[in-house]
Amino acid sequence: MLRITAISINSVTAVGTASFSTQFTDGLTVIRAKNTSGKTLLLNSMMYALGLEGTLQPGKQGVLTTALTKTVTVNGREHPIRQSWIDLEISNGTSHITVRRYALPPDGIKPGLITVWDQALLSRAAEAVPQPRHYYVGRGGTAQNEAGFHHFLARFLSWNLPQVPTYNGKEVPLYLQVLAALFFVEQKQGWSGIVPKLPTQYQIREPLRRSIEFYLRLDVLERARRRAELQQGLSVIRAEYASLRGALDAAAHLSNARVMPTNEFGTSAFYRTPLFGATSDTVDVGTVITLYQDDHWESLNANLLRLQISIQTLAAEERNPILGPESATLGVELHEARERLRSITAELQALDDSANMLDMQRGTLAKRHRLLEQEQRRYKDISSLESLGAEFSRHAIAHHDCPTCQQSLEGTELMSGAPALSTLESAALVDQQIQTITTIIGDAERSARTNEAIRGTLERESGEIRARIRAIQDDLEGHAPRASIAQIQKRIVEEARLQELVRLRDSAQVTCNDLIDAQRRAVAVKTELDGLGDEVFSAADLEKFDLWQSALRVMLSAFHFGVFSPSEISIDPQTMRPTHMQGDLGFQGSASDGLKMRWAYMLSLVQSSSATGGCHPGLLLLDGPRMYDVEASAMKPFLQTCADLPVQGRRSQIILTLSEKPEVIAEWLSGFNYSIINIEDKLLSYS
Numbered sequence: 231m232l233r234i235t236a237i238s239i240n241s242v243t244a245v246g247t248a249s250f251s252t253q254f255t256d257g258l259t260v261i262r263a264k265n266t267s268g269k270t271l272l273l274n275s276m277m278y279a280l281g282l283e284g285t286l287q288p289g290k291q292g293v294l295t296t297a298l299t300k301t302v303t304v305n306g307r308e309h310p311i312r313q314s315w316i317d318l319e320i321s322n323g324t325s326h327i328t329v330r331r332y333a334l335p336p337d338g339i340k341p342g343l344i345t346v347w348d349q350a351l352l353s354r355a356a357e358a359v360p361q362p363r364h365y366y367v368g369r370g371g372t373a374q375n376e377a378g379f380h381h382f383l384a385r386f387l388s389w390n391l392p393q394v395p396t397y398n399g400k401e402v403p404l405y406l407q408v409l410a411a412l413f414f415v416e417q418k419q420g421w422s423g424i425v426p427k428l429p430t431q432y433q434i435r436e437p438l439r440r441s442i443e444f445y446l447r448l449d450v451l452e453r454a455r456r457r458a459e460l461q462q463g464l465s466v467i468r469a470e471y472a473s474l475r476g477a478l479d480a481a482a483h484l485s486n487a488r489v490m491p492t493n494e495f496g497t498s499a500f501y502r503t504p505l506f507g508a509t510s511d512t513v514d515v516g517t518v519i520t521l522y523q524d525d526h527w528e529s530l531n532a533n534l535l536r537l538q539i540s541i542q543t544l545a546a547e548e549r550n551p552i553l554g555p556e557s558a559t560l561g562v563e564l565h566e567a568r569e570r571l572r573s574i575t576a577e578l579q580a581l582d583d584s585a586n587m588l589d590m591q592r593g594t595l596a597k598r599h600r601l602l603e604q605e606q607r608r609y610k611d612i613s614s615l616e617s618l619g620a621e622f623s624r625h626a627i628a629h630h631d632c633p634t635c636q637q638s639l640e641g642t643e644l645m646s647g648a649p650a651l652s653t654l655e656s657a658a659l660v661d662q663q664i665q666t667i668t669t670i671i672g673d674a675e676r677s678a679r680t681n682e683a684i685r686g687t688l689e690r691e692s693g694e695i696r697a698r699i700r701a702i703q704d705d706l707e708g709h710a711p712r713a714s715i716a717q718i719q720k721r722i723v724e725e726a727r728l729q730e731l732v733r734l735r736d737s738a739q740v741t742c743n744d745l746i747d748a749q750r751r752a753v754a755v756k757t758e759l760d761g762l763g764d765e766v767f768s769a770a771d772l773e774k775f776d777l778w779q780s781a782l783r784v785m786l787s788a789f790h791f792g793v794f795s796p797s798e799i800s801i802d803p804q805t806m807r808p809t810h811m812q813g814d815l816g817f818q819g820s821a822s823d824g825l826k827m828r829w830a831y832m833l834s835l836v837q838s839s840s841a842t843g844g845c846h847p848g849l850l851l852l853d854g855p856r857m858y859d860v861e862a863s864a865m866k867p868f869l870q871t872c873a874d875l876p877v878q879g880r881r882s883q884i885i886l887t888l889s890e891k892p893e894v895i896a897e898w899l900s901g902f903n904y905s906i907i908n909i910e911d912k913l914l915s916y917s
Contacts, residue, residue, distance in 0.1 A: 231323040232387055232413075232847035233883050236352035238317040239275050241302045241334075241914055243309035248302045248914040253353050257881040258873040258904040260895055262888050268913025269887035270417050271295050273853045277414060279318035279331045281344060281367030281379050284407035284429055286416050298333040302914050319352040322386055323878075326350035331367075339619025342368040344379045364620035366611075373403045377611030380406045389845060392455050394440045396433040401458060404444055408437050412445065412835065413847060415828070417854035417887075424815060424827040425807050442806045445839045445846040446778065449768040460759045464752060471495050471748045478741045485734045487521045487530065501756050505749045506742065513746060515739040521731075530735060537728045544721040545704065564702045567695050574692045581685050588678045595671045602664045609657035616653055693729055767803060774842045775803060781834035782808070788867045789826040821858040829855065829868050833875060840877040848877035852886035866898040873902040 238251040250272070263269050274293050277283055283293040297303070298314040314334040320327060328351040331344050345362045365379035372378035373391065383406060384391050391403040411428040415421060428437040443451035472495070482489050490506060493499040506513045516531030523533060651659065767775060779801050786796035794810050802809045808827060809815050815827075832850060839846035850872075856865055872884040888895060892908065 231321075231878065232849045233321040233323065234276060234318065234849070234885065235321050235326065235350065236319040237272070237276060237279075238352055239272070239298070239314075239914065240317075241298055241314040242312045243302060244312070245309060246916045248297075248304050248309070248916055250913050250915070251352065252907055254883065254885060255905060256883050258869065258899075258902075259883075259885045260869075260888055260904060260906045261885065261909065262890065262892060262895060262906055263909035263913075265889055267909050267911065268295075268297065269889075269909065270853050271297060271913055273414070273851050273885070273887065274416070275316045276318060276851060277410070278333065279316040279329055279344075280320075280383065280406075280410075281331070281372070282407055282410045282414070284405075284431070285410040285414055294333050297912075297914055303912060304915055317352060319350050321350075322388070326353075327386065328352060335619065340617070342366050343615065343618035343620055345620070346379075346382070364615045364618075366614050366618055369614065371611075373405055375607065375611055377608075377615055387847065392440070392444060392451060393458065394437075394454075395435045395458065397435060398433060402432065402434065404434070404440055405432050408432060408434060409441050409444065411437075412441055412832065413849050414851040415832070415853060415855070417857075420853065421825060421828060421855070421857045424824050425831060426828070436805075439804070439806045442835070445835060446771075446774050446842060446844045447839075448771045448774060450771055453762045457759065457762050460755050460762075464755050464759070467748055467752045467755065468495055471745065471752070474741055474745050474748060478738055478745065481734060481738055481741070482519050485521075485730055487519050487734065488527075490518045490520065495752070500749070501753050505746050508746050511746060511750075512739075512743050515735055515742045518742055519734070519738060530731060534728065534731055534735070537724050537731070541721055541724050541728065544718075544724075560702050560706055564699060564706070567699050567702065571692060571695050571699070574688050574695070578685065578688055578692075581681050581688070585678065585681055588674055588681070592671060592674050592678070595667055595674065599664065599667045599671065602660055602667060606657065606660050606664060609653060609660055612653050613657060690729075690733075697725060697729075774838065774844075775801070777841060778834055778838035781837050782830050785830035785834050785871060786826065788871065789829060789864045790861075790867075791823055791826045791830070793820065793823045822860040822864070825855075825858055825860050826864055826868075833871055836877060836882055837875060840882070846877075848882040850882065850884045850886075852884065854888075855886050856888060856890075862894075862898070869895075869898050869904075870902055873899060873904045 233256070234254050236251070236253040238249065240247050240249045250268075261269050261272060271294065274283075274286065274295075275298070277285060278293055286293050297311075298316075299311070301308045301310050303309075311334050313332070313336050315330055315332045317328060317330050320329070326349060328347045328349060329344055330346075332339055332341055335341055335343075344365045344367055346365060347360055347362050349356055349360050351359065365377055365382055366372065367379045371381075373380045373384070375381060391406075393401040394404050396402055407429055411426045415426065420427060425438060428441065430437075434440065440451065442448075443454075475489075478489055492505055493503055506518050514531070516534065517529050519530040520527040521530065521533050522528075523536075528536075779799075782801065783796040783799060786799060791799075798810055799815070800809050801807070807815070808831065832852075836846050836848060836850065838844070840848060855868070872886065873881075875882040875884065892906065895906065
């Protein structure tokens, strides 16, 4: 819920302050004045104070008139403006805030700064004015960053803004400037067309549809959000799978082997058939990798077995005992080999301990890096606010709070008279810390890679020493070979090949298990994605949609919509535009009928959103709804509907402008509760 409870507009000149202030209640408020008296300025000032001028037009110029930007006319005389600002008090139904935004700011402050007090300062007498907070608008991060005013405002309204796709393929929040187009209509171009004009500069695909889905809280929007999330997750798994498969193929290629072909990632067969025929979380990689042998492809397991048998056969050749000095020499070699093996085992244990320490260190450093990045973003926000003129750091320090984390600094050590770092200096210090942590993380990762390389070398040497020990033991305990030199060389070659293939098997086994895990995760994501179905309405969505269509037809009938029978009007669930007999309504009637459609469209959306627990704020700001000189017989039921439109057990708030005489408005609203604000001359005047 969003309610405007009060506003104060001020333009400071050399002879005084020309101002206007008023308060608002629930229900209908009519701002009545002649043309060029300031009605549009009043409504536009509300939008400007909320940083929503992007709803009005892509640029920022022309939203406010010269009465707030250059000169103000009072009693027929123009006065140059020295400074101007707007104070706006709003409520979410339970709490109040007051926001200030300058149109023509004093020196040191820029229009992008918004100051917020967590209290009603206009409609109530404040015993003590709380310390303000500062936010920014009109720059990147307004909807995402903590210091962005629209991020704050969305939280104030309890809105969880969904991520929606853009035309450039990215996702952005459903910006408040887009949503505001369904509760604010400006006078110049806003009433043309049968549906609200939504800003296009944010490049959001189907902004009207996404806004309606949000306001009615349709399940289809949540499914669209979840679908985008799952598709992104599937893309991540696809990249991971491609990297793993590439690593597996490369490792096999180095040993002149190949990997069993599989179904391409993303194909229907990929999601139906387990990778490598796996029936569990793992598969024997010896059956997955094959080698070309004797004119046919042979599994890695078969190749390993054949090599082992061949080596054992060669080793079993008849031997003669080795005696004398040669035996003593072999004994020394055996002792040295065993000592070296013990040394390697100790080194490997030390490497394991070092690897565990490096893992812990990298985890701690990564966490610290994330915290520093958060701190960096906060300092950037503070710097942005200070560049706009906020005195954030000054009053934060005055209250002995850290400007970054807001925690108390009471009791911390401080050298008397020592200078405090400025925001920019603090941000630079955080940047330096990030660079240092990044360097340390890089060093840790390089150390880890170095350890892995050393470990691989030691393990390879360990294997060679074990083979040497077995050979010496065979020589000492068995017989000297009578085999030929060719047989000995063959045995050496086959042992080397055996070790190579064993290393391939061990490393490929891990990669193979990771591939199986990636496929299982992909299947789970794809199953959930398929379960979401197409972007169609759920049964609950259809009920909400039918309620909205029914309310639209009732209002069209009450407003004397004449080009077609209201019962023949429906809303296209894909475009969210009114249609006639399954065809685009375009507009085929009079301009006044088009205006009635706009009235009914916006009012019925407010009513339906409230009735179904939706997110519409229950506020409408309508500038000049009596365009095209629509007949009084339609204006009367329209205003009466505005006066009594229900929202969450109370009346909605509708603020609109008219130029009719007070007695005409009183006749139209006879018997209905409403408020009227009469502007007799100009909106701004000297008090």
